Amino acid sequence: MTSFGVLAFVVGCGTTASTVVTKSRSSTPQAPTAGGTIIDAQSPQTNYNWYIPITNASFDYNAGLYDEIYKPLLWINNNYSINWKSSVADKITYNSSGTVYHVFLNPKWKWSNGQPVTSKDVLFTWDVIKAASAANAPAPWPYVGAGTGDIPNGVRSVKTNGKYELTVTLKKPANQQWFIYNGLIQLVPLPSSVWDIHKNIDKEIKYLGSEATNPKFVSVVDGPFKLSKVVQNQYWTLVPNENYSGHKSIVHKIIFAYEASNSSEFSALKSNTVNVGFLDLSQYGSRSSLLSQGDVITPMYTFGYLDTELNMFPGSPVRKIFDKLYVRQAMQMGTDSQAINQSIYHGYAPPIDGPIPTVPETQFYDSALSKNPYPFNIEKGKKLLEAHGWKLVDGVMTKGNQKLKFTMLFPSGTQSESDTAVVMKQDWAKEGIDVTLKPMPFSTLISVTSNTKDPSAWQIATGLGWDYDGPGFYPSGGGLFGTGAPSGDGYSNSEEDSVIQATHEPYPTRQKNMSVFYQYELYTAKHLPVLWLNNTATLSVHAPNVHGTVKYADASPGIPQMQYWWVSPTK
Numbered sequence: 001m002t003s004f005g006v007l008a009f010v011v012g013c014g015t016t017a018s019t020v021v022t023k024s025r026s027s028t029p030q031a032p033t034a035g036g037t038i039i040d041a042q043s044p045q046t047n048y049n050w051y052i053p054i055t056n057a058s059f060d061y062n063a064g065l066y067d068e069i070y071k072p073l074l075w076i077n078n079n080y081s082i083n084w085k086s087s088v089a090d091k092i093t094y095n096s097s098g099t100v101y102h103v104f105l106n107p108k109w110k111w112s113n114g115q116p117v118t119s120k121d122v123l124f125t126w127d128v129i130k131a132a133s134a135a136n137a138p139a140p141w142p143y144v145g146a147g148t149g150d151i152p153n154g155v156r157s158v159k160t161n162g163k164y165e166l167t168v169t170l171k172k173p174a175n176q177q178w179f180i181y182n183g184l185i186q187l188v189p190l191p192s193s194v195w196d197i198h199k200n201i202d203k204e205i206k207y208l209g210s211e212a213t214n215p216k217f218v219s220v221v222d223g224p225f226k227l228s229k230v231v232q233n234q235y236w237t238l239v240p241n242e243n244y245s246g247h248k249s250i251v252h253k254i255i256f257a258y259e260a261s262n263s264s265e266f267s268a269l270k271s272n273t274v275n276v277g278f279l280d281l282s283q284y285g286s287r288s289s290l291l292s293q294g295d296v297i298t299p300m301y302t303f304g305y306l307d308t309e310l311n312m313f314p315g316s317p318v319r320k321i322f323d324k325l326y327v328r329q330a331m332q333m334g335t336d337s338q339a340i341n342q343s344i345y346h347g348y349a350p351p352i353d354g355p356i357p358t359v360p361e362t363q364f365y366d367s368a369l370s371k372n373p374y375p376f377n378i379e380k381g382k383k384l385l386e387a388h389g390w391k392l393v394d395g396v397m398t399k400g401n402q403k404l405k406f407t408m409l410f411p412s413g414t415q416s417e418s419d420t421a422v423v424m425k426q427d428w429a430k431e432g433i434d435v436t437l438k439p440m441p442f443s444t445l446i447s448v449t450s451n452t453k454d455p456s457a458w459q460i461a462t463g464l465g466w467d468y469d470g471p472g473f474y475p476s477g478g479g480l481f482g483t484g485a486p487s488g489d490g491y492s493n494s495e496e497d498s499v500i501q502a503t504h505e506p507y508p509t510r511q512k513n514m515s516v517f518y519q520y521e522l523y524t525a526k527h528l529p530v531l532w533l534n535n536t537a538t539l540s541v542h543a544p545n546v547h548g549t550v551k552y553a554d555a556s557p558g559i560p561q562m563q564y565w566w567v568s569p570t571k
Contacts, residue, residue, distance in 0.1 A: 034250040039273070040257065049443075052211075054188070090105060092104070105119060107164050114243060128143075129152055130201075131205045138202075151186055156170060222241075276541070287539075296550070300540050301535060310322040311449075316455040326387075333380055333384070335424060340420050354532060392432050406459040409439075412441055416536075476520055502520065
């Protein structure tokens with residue numbers, strides 16, 4: 001499973017601000033000051049190389065950039081309500097059975113060329129998604145959201161009813177909130193007047209796929225920023241969109257700076273080469289050097305989780321091993337999330353025991369999971385393996401010609417990720433599970449683990465996970481843990497499919513709706529489609545003269561409202 005929100009600790013990615021570690025010693029001016037440049041350090045080895053908001057699994061980590069230049073159909077706040085003021089949609093109505101949805105667009109939104117954002121643009125998006133989701137879609141497709149929210153196969157029709165209205169009709173009833181948050185939300189408007197040039201959808205998706213990696217292609221946008229200049233592996237420059245229909249940015253430009261490692265990013269903060277970034281928790285002991293220069297450090301948490309993923313794709317050489325629940329249980333019992341939280345993350349990475357984190361607090365967390373189903377217990381995990389016929393041979397659990405001996409991938413460039421992988425390796429070795437560690441750049445790791453055409457390319461991967469920030473926002477796991485899930489790892493279980501499907505049905509009351517959701521949550525926690533780890537905070541850092549980065553990191557979909565950021569003059 002890859003992550004749409006990419007748990008690579010990008011500042012502001014679907015975050016909720018927590019306790020401020022320190023406050024700036026500088027006083028904030030009375031009013032925002034126009035001008036200035038903000039240089040925002042990206043997580044190590046993040047290399048943005050896809051610029052349109054419809055993507056495949058290998059490129060979905062690029063959302064941190066293209067979400068600043070394209071407006072979503074629906075803006076989801078960090079309390080999981082819809083912020084209509086920041087959404088292209090003005091409202092959505094639906095029938096009681098959840099089969100018909102009327103989407104009304106706010107006519108205020110304009111493209112940067114002055115043309116209005118209309119239902120024709122949303123219909124074009126739908127046509128692109130439908131064609132790019134087909135099994136025979138040309139490379140680089142298929143579309144990453146295929147299968148999430150019944151998109152596209154559960155949709156009977158999408159029709160325009162006027163310049164600013166569409167009707168979406170489903171083939172069968174659906175839970176209305178589930179379909180809005182997982183299905184409709186995927187229809188990010190695309191500028192049909194400049195992109196729909198072939199009038200043949202097969203040629204069109206091939207054209208878009210070939211141009212999506214070209215930064216000059218995205219010249220017409222409707223978001224608060226435009227892409228100005230790109231130098232791969234160095235920086236990506238955003239400038240304000242002067243025709244933006246919402247709150248216009250007053251900064252001169254925002255630069256996303258490539259960072260090779262945590263240490264290089266820390267040095268950039270220390271030397272003021274960047275003025276927005278992050279402090280990796282492995283560098284927590286060095287925070288005083290940032291605080292002494294007035295920097296502000298704030299822990300932020302995503303609505304998501306970090307996990308360890310096991311390759312259960314068809315054709316995977318290790319599928320028969322990982323498909324055994326008792327193997328996954330033993331590995332979970334050999335994962336000391338509490339120790340990882342305390343020793344590596346200084347208490348800023350609360351362990352999770354299922355698909356919904358405890359922090360930030362939401363209505364989706366079931367208190368029944370306050371007791372871990374599989375607490376850390378190496379001896380118990382070892383005995384569980386032995387009870388199923390595994391025996392230690394030269395320190396490795398062996399059964400016939402099978403050995404619990406694997407290679408585990410993890411993101412390079414981040415010391416805390418490396419430290420976590422080492423702790424896991426050491427603890428699993430005590431159970432007789434022999435793991436060789438292999439670091440690689442995060443973008444490469446995503447590409448390898450999401451490539452179903454080469455299921456033998458990996459066995460275990462850690463440092464991945466999920467933010468509930470698109471294309472599936474309603475956190476019921478259909479795109480993650482169901483059979484054939486587009487963002488899964490090949491895990492398949494008929495009971496899991498049933499509890500997921502139950503969350504997709506319409507219910508007369510919120511109480512019944514949540515009751516069904518909690519059944520899904522508890523089953524998924526216990527059946528371990530992935531190994532649960534932690535929900536790790538990002539220690540966001542900003543210079544004392546940069547304002548708004550914490551206050552406006554207020555959206556679940558990984559879209560910090562950078563148009564509200566500003567810089568005060570330095571003395």
